[in-house]
Amino acid sequence: MINPKEYYLDTFRVTEPLMENLIAGALRSGGDYADLYFENTVYSDLLLRDGQVASGGLHTDFGVGIRVLKGDKTGYAYTESTDPAEMMQAAKAAATISLQGGVGAERAEASVGRHGGKPNPAADRYPMEQDWRETSASAFVPMLEKLQRLIESKDSRVIKVIAMLGSQVSDILMFNSLGELKYDTRPMGSLSVSVIFKQGEVVENKSASRSWRIGAEMMDDALLEELAAEVVSGIDERFQAIRPKGGKMSVVMGAGASGILLHEAMGHAFEADFNRKGQSVFSDKMGKRICDKGITIVDDGTIRGNRGSINFDDELVAGQRTVMVEDGVLTSYLHDRISSKFYGVPPTGNGRRESFRYHPIPRMRCTYMESGQAKSQDIIASVKKGVFVDQFSNGQVKIGEGDFTFYVKSGFLIENGRLSAPIKDINIIGNGPAALADMRMVADDLIIDPGTWTCGKEQSVPVSCGIPTVLVENLTVGGE
Amino acid sequence: MSMIDSREIELARKCLESAMAKGAQKVRVTLNKNIMDLAGTLNGELDKTSHCLDRSLSINLIVDGRFGSFSTNRIEDTDGFLDKAIEKVRMLAKDQYRDLPSPERTAKDAPEGTELGLCDPDYPNTDADRRIETALKASIFKSRPEGLVSEEAEYSETISDSLILDSQGLYCRHTETGFDYGVEMTVEDKQGNKFSGYWWDASVWRNKLDTSVICPKALERARAQMDPKPFKSGKYNMVIDSEVASRVVSPVLSALSAYAIQQNNSFLTGKVGQKVFPEGLTIIDDCRIAGQSGSRLFDSEGVATKTVPIIENGVVKQYFINTYMAGKMGMEPTLESAIRPRVKGWPRPGLDRQRILEMCGSGILVTGFNGGNSNSSTGDFSYGIEGFAFKDGTIIHPVREMLITGNFLTLWNNLTAAGEDARSCMSKLIPTLAFSNVDFSA
Numbered sequence: 001m002i003n004p005k006e007y008y009l010d011t012f013r014v015t016e017p018l019m020e021n022l023i024a025g026a027l028r029s030g031g032d033y034a035d036l037y038f039e040n041t042v043y044s045d046l047l048l049r050d051g052q053v054a055s056g057g058l059h060t061d062f063g064v065g066i067r068v069l070k071g072d073k074t075g076y077a078y079t080e081s082t083d084p085a086e087m088m089q090a091a092k093a094a095a096t097i098s099l100q101g102g103v104g105a106e107r108a109e110a111s112v113g114r115h116g117g118k119p120n121p122a123a124d125r126y127p128m129e130q131d132w133r134e135t136s137a138s139a140f141v142p143m144l145e146k147l148q149r150l151i152e153s154k155d156s157r158v159i160k161v162i163a164m165l166g167s168q169v170s171d172i173l174m175f176n177s178l179g180e181l182k183y184d185t186r187p188m189g190s191l192s193v194s195v196i197f198k199q200g201e202v203v204e205n206k207s208a209s210r211s212w213r214i215g216a217e218m219m220d221d222a223l224l225e226e227l228a229a230e231v232v233s234g235i236d237e238r239f240q241a242i243r244p245k246g247g248k249m250s251v252v253m254g255a256g257a258s259g260i261l262l263h264e265a266m267g268h269a270f271e272a273d274f275n276r277k278g279q280s281v282f283s284d285k286m287g288k289r290i291c292d293k294g295i296t297i298v299d300d301g302t303i304r305g306n307r308g309s310i311n312f313d314d315e316l317v318a319g320q321r322t323v324m325v326e327d328g329v330l331t332s333y334l335h336d337r338i339s340s341k342f343y344g345v346p347p348t349g350n351g352r353r354e355s356f357r358y359h360p361i362p363r364m365r366c367t368y369m370e371s372g373q374a375k376s377q378d379i380i381a382s383v384k385k386g387v388f389v390d391q392f393s394n395g396q397v398k399i400g401e402g403d404f405t406f407y408v409k410s411g412f413l414i415e416n417g418r419l420s421a422p423i424k425d426i427n428i429i430g431n432g433p434a435a436l437a438d439m440r441m442v443a444d445d446l447i448i449d450p451g452t453w454t455c456g457k458e459q460s461v462p463v464s465c466g467i468p469t470v471l472v473e474n475l476t477v478g479g480e
Numbered sequence: 481m482s483m484i485d486s487r488e489i490e491l492a493r494k495c496l497e498s499a500m501a502k503g504a505q506k507v508r509v510t511l512n513k514n515i516m517d518l519a520g521t522l523n524g525e526l527d528k529t530s531h532c533l534d535r536s537l538s539i540n541l542i543v544d545g546r547f548g549s550f551s552t553n554r555i556e557d558t559d560g561f562l563d564k565a566i567e568k569v570r571m572l573a574k575d576q577y578r579d580l581p582s583p584e585r586t587a588k589d590a591p592e593g594t595e596l597g598l599c600d601p602d603y604p605n606t607d608a609d610r611r612i613e614t615a616l617k618a619s620i621f622k623s624r625p626e627g628l629v630s631e632e633a634e635y636s637e638t639i640s641d642s643l644i645l646d647s648q649g650l651y652c653r654h655t656e657t658g659f660d661y662g663v664e665m666t667v668e669d670k671q672g673n674k675f676s677g678y679w680w681d682a683s684v685w686r687n688k689l690d691t692s693v694i695c696p697k698a699l700e701r702a703r704a705q706m707d708p709k710p711f712k713s714g715k716y717n718m719v720i721d722s723e724v725a726s727r728v729v730s731p732v733l734s735a736l737s738a739y740a741i742q743q744n745n746s747f748l749t750g751k752v753g754q755k756v757f758p759e760g761l762t763i764i765d766d767c768r769i770a771g772q773s774g775s776r777l778f779d780s781e782g783v784a785t786k787t788v789p790i791i792e793n794g795v796v797k798q799y800f801i802n803t804y805m806a807g808k809m810g811m812e813p814t815l816e817s818a819i820r821p822r823v824k825g826w827p828r829p830g831l832d833r834q835r836i837l838e839m840c841g842s843g844i845l846v847t848g849f850n851g852g853n854s855n856s857s858t859g860d861f862s863y864g865i866e867g868f869a870f871k872d873g874t875i876i877h878p879v880r881e882m883l884i885t886g887n888f889l890t891l892w893n894n895l896t897a898a899g900e901d902a903r904s905c906m907s908k909l910i911p912t913l914a915f916s917n918v919d920f921s922a
Contacts, residue, residue: 053573054547054574055548055572056549056568056571056572057549058550058564058565059550059552060553061552061553062553062554063553073525073526074529074530075529076528077530077532078532078533080534080553080554094529094530097526097529141571141573196745196857198744203857204857205855205856205857243860246883246885246921277522278629278630279632279664279666279676280674359528359530396851397850397851398676398850399676401673401674401675401705403850403866403880404850404851404864405850405863405864407853407862425855427851427862427863427864427883429851429882429883430881476881476883478864478884478885478921
């Protein structure tokens with residue numbers, strides 16, 4: 001949902017001449033590019049715990065961030081007021097960067113190009129029939145209570161249910177020294193549930209979530225039923241699960257949430273800032289084959305309603321779909337304006353930020369591998385000894401070395417081509433380039449996981465991930 | 481030194497009074513104000529500067545037996561916001577256990593914010609040029625150290641001020657300055673493999689932060705990662721460097737939280753008063769030490785902190801129970817969480833990392849964690865680690881792509897040593913720790 005321009009100007013109590021004046025102030029000391037990022041975010045939450053919705057909140061965050069670029073150096077300041085004098089003071093603070101000497105000859109000194117693309121609305125990727133801000137919390141309280149009842153009705157071992165509904169709507173207005181003006185209203189709804197089960201004296205927990213850039217219409221009976229079914233499914237296996245004997249083995253990544261492998265092990269190393277600084281393991285691999293033919297990895301900001309989608313990124317560049325690896329060859333990094341200038345390529349719309357308090361840096365959106373030709377059952381059948389994994393809680397990567405680890409909440413042993421004992425609470429560890437090179441079979445069943453994935457590289461931004469069933473040889477599995 | 485000014489205090493008071501006038505029976509208002517100025521360098525050149533000023537009001541409301549939590553950074557204009565907040569609280573279910581802490585439990589000794597002596601009087605005597613000079617001077621990139629491909633560093637100066645008021649007369653404040661320098665070095669070996677090393681330091685006082693030692697230390701840590709060798713899976717002694725040892729202490733502290741206990745999601749449920757850890761483990765909440773970063777005179781409810789044992793000679797001494805959970809669980813309230821936990825040295829005072837390596841003889845020294853997680857219900861964990869194999873108390877080569885797996889109760893009962901080398905710049909004072917019989921997968 002995108003409102004007329006006047007709505008955003010009114011929200012932030014600014015005019016186009018005032019913004020031009022601020023930009024002029026920001027560039028007065030010699031910067032070669034400046035932009036303004038206005039944000040008004042309303043966040044609301046409801047928490048069900050111990051059988052009732054007895055906690056909730058409302059939070060507002062309002063301000064403007066002002067960035068000045070001098071070559072590839074960044075000056076940044078923000079203010080929580082749009083009073084003209086305070087904004088000008090912030091503009092001058094950001095301009096500090098252009099007052100300093102010491103730029104080396106090898107540092108490019110030029111402005112970033114005009115990349116805003118189409119005027120608003122360039123796209124409408126956030127369906128919002130019902131604005132969260134205009135929907136009373138009283139509509140959601142009975143829905144959270146119903147979710148608890150649904151979960152309890154499905155399994156007698158349920159002893160605690162915690163459910164949380166978070167909704168956020170951000171009005172954004174951006175203006176830069178190239179005269180580009182963009183505005184956007186970004187909704188986000190997230191429903192998550194965590195359940196404690198008890199069987200005899202053994203306690204287990206399980207969680208499930210859904211998150212989309214859509215309006216309050218996401219809350220319906222079908223969603224409650226889907227989430228309740230997911231959170232109780234597989235709990236028998238969880239109680240029976242073992243920790244497998246650790247070691248190097250073949251790992252079949254189940255379709256969907258295993259996409260965290262792409263995000264952690266490859267996606268971060270494809271972010272152009274790490275490559276521009278020579279820190280990434282992929283910094284000298286552009287145009288080279290890095291994995292088998294048939295593997296294509298994409299970072300996509302264009303999927304309507306997806307948690308990682310954007311109409312524009314946070315530096316006025318149109319959202320787009322970026323193919324990072326095409327048929328096994330590294331074809332693109334993920335760029336913001338600074339890195340795109342450095343590499344002499346158009347920006348890819350990956351300049352994102354957590355809020356007006358941060359300057360944009362290259363960030364992923366929705367990262368996934370395209371479907372291949374194989375069948376998932378054939379992939380499992382091809383493994384004599386290994387593990388199948390399908391649920392994860394988190395992961396981490398060392399950008400320079402490419403070493404990654406991610407935590408497996410559930411899966412199964414594979415013995416002689418068949419799923420056998422359930423497993424849980426293990427780590428899988430490996431090296432990004434090596435794991436890519438060790439990917440052998442890709443199934444035709446891509447799933448983009450709809451959970452509440454958040455990436456924490458310096459700042460928190462919403463992302464999503466996906467993958468088809470994939471066989472990776474030679475990963476280290478931590479077990480007993 | 482004062483940062484929150486009298487006008488802002490008045491705005492916080494008015495917010496509290498207005499909430500009461502609009503129908504709230506009990507209110508707590510927390511006003512936070514922070515300023516951070518930063519200069520970042522890349523390869524010895526200035527790369528970025530930033531100036532941040534944040535102010536926000538957090539408002540906890542109890543209305544007709546119902547509770548809500550709210551925040552806004554538009555502190556001059558809270559009237560309409562409070563109307564919406566109270567309307568929202570009235571839609572929630574009643575919760576008889578929501579309350580403010582009783583006045584006798586709250587801090588009375590923090591009216592100024594400066595009582596702990598955590599403000600550097602030299603803080604205002606600075607400007608952007610001086611910060612940039614500090615950051616550039618600390619860089620070593622231009623001396624072209626062998627193998628160095630990237631040096632990325634940030635120097636920051638911060639001042640944070642927090643004021644809590646409530647409708648029962650609570651008034652307490654905490655003000656603290658901070659000076660922080662951190663650097664990430666990336667080096668390359670002759671085969672083009674990259675290795676990174678990070679080091680940082682921080683101090684409440686500008687003149688106590690020695691930025692000159694940080695880049696060389698980060699470079700040393702990056703170079704030390706070069707030429708890793710495979711290491712067989714098995715059970716080994718594990719020594720955890722003090723820089724990262726909080727990774728095995730935090731899950732224990734989390735398991736002592738009343739929220740986890742009440743939700744049956746803690747592996748320490750029902751363990752208060754029981755000896756579930758080894759004799760050698762004592763953790764004290766050492767939170768009221770003047771001049772020590774991390775010290776606080778009150779928690780987020782305004783409850784006065786106390787220097788108390790959390791675990792003493794292996795016995796669990798307390799849970800972390802705030803006012804709400806105390807009512808709900810029918811237990812005596814303590815604090816919301818540990819403020820400045822300190823692990824005591826054992827089995828003798830004065831141990832540091834080298835002495836502990838010598839005590840252990842051989843095993844794996846863990847200097848970093850890479851991902852992983854733990855199951856809060858069972859205490860089972862699995863973490864990726866990086867570090868070094870050591871033999872006869874001497875480091876012999878780096879190891880990578882290894883995992884440790886186990887259960888926290890088992891791990892802690894295999895504690896063999898705790899040093900006295902915790903870094904004072906960290907909020908948790910966790911020294912080098914040593915454990916026997918740890919499962920490593922490689």
